[in-house]
Amino acid sequence: MSRKTLVIGASLNESRYSNIAIHKLKANNHFVEAVGLNKGIIADVIVNTERILFENIDTITLYLSPLNQKIFYNYIVNLKPSRVIFNPGTENKEFENILEQNGIKTEVACTLVLLSTNQY
Numbered sequence: 001m002s003r004k005t006l007v008i009g010a011s012l013n014e015s016r017y018s019n020i021a022i023h024k025l026k027a028n029n030h031f032v033e034a035v036g037l038n039k040g041i042i043a044d045v046i047v048n049t050e051r052i053l054f055e056n057i058d059t060i061t062l063y064l065s066p067l068n069q070k071i072f073y074n075y076i077v078n079l080k081p082s083r084v085i086f087n088p089g090t091e092n093k094e095f096e097n098i099l100e101q102n103g104i105k106t107e108v109a110c111t112l113v114l115l116s117t118n119q120y
Contacts, residue, residue, distance in 0.1 A: 003030055003031075003058035003059050003082075003120070004030070004031045004032075004033070004054075004056050004057055004058050004059075005025055005030050005031070005032050005033070005057070005058065005059045005060070005061060006032075006033045006034070006035065006054055006057045006059070006060045006061070006079070006081070007021060007022055007025075007032060007033070007034045007035070007036075007045075007060075007061050007063065008034075008035050008036075008060060008061070008062050008063065008064060008072060008076070009035075009036060009062060009063030009064040009068075009090075010022060010034035010035060010036035010042060010045075010047045010063070011036060011037075011038075011063070012036070012038055012040040012042065012047065016063070017063060017087065017111075017112065018036070018063035019042055020112060021061060021063070021087075021111045021112055021115075022034060022042045022043050022045055023042070023043045024111075024112060024115045024116075025111075025115065026043045026044070026045065028115055028120070030120075032045045033045070033048075033052075033054050033057070034046065034047045034048065035047070035048050035049070035050075035051060035052070036048075036049065037049065051072070051075045053078065053079065054079065057079050057080075057081045058081060058082045058083070059081060059082065059083050059084070059085060060076055060079065060081045060083075060084045060085070061084075061085040061087060061111045062084060062085065062086055062087060062090045063087055063090065064090060065089065065090065066090065066091070066092035066094075066095070069090070069092055069095055073095060073098060076099070076104075077098065077099065077102050077104070080102075080104070081104060082104070082105060083104065083105040083106065083107055084099055084104060084105070084106050084107070085106075085107050085108075085109055085111055085114070086106065086107065086108045086109070087109070087110055087111055088110055091108055096108075
């Protein structure tokens with residue numbers, strides 16, 4: 001069964017990993033929402049610039065540096081996802097602790113690798 005995933009840090013640049021992840025998530029039949037700096041569309045997914053309170057988010061996959069994550073702490077906690085994936089370069093022990101204190105699982109991993117190895 002597919003998981004509803006929110007990509008935070010979505011980029012319209014096709015060479016960015018967040019963009020590639022959205023394409024791979026869609027190719028694996030996952031429902032995807034996206035939040036980024038610029039509005040646009042990636043693989044039929046609308047990239048929102050506002051922090052919309054999406055419902056039933058299972059997984060959030062982060063493509064933001066730890067410094068840029070701070071403004072998303074409350075937003076992500078309020079979405080109550082089952083897990084948050086910290087992709088390479090996004091590792092943030094402070095935020096991991098906040099999430100775990102709120103009953104949200106964290107995973108330091110690469111979404112692209114998880115998808116490629118059927119471990120997503």
